[in-house]
Amino acid sequence: MPYGQRPFRTHVDPASDGCEVVNGVADRVRAELLRRIGLEDILRPHPYGQPQAL
Helix, strand or coil: CCCCCCCCCCCCCCCCCCHHHHHHHHHHHHHHHHHHCCCHHHHCCCCCCCCCCC
């Protein structure tokens, strides 16, 4: 997949016990926390060699 569109993790659930759903909820909660504390810039990759604005 192209840079910036690769998933952070893939889920393999051979037992069909719902871990994919639980991990999806945890990802959304983690992203919301980072947005609320002002660190949303770490939710997406940045190209190498380009400085980030502070």
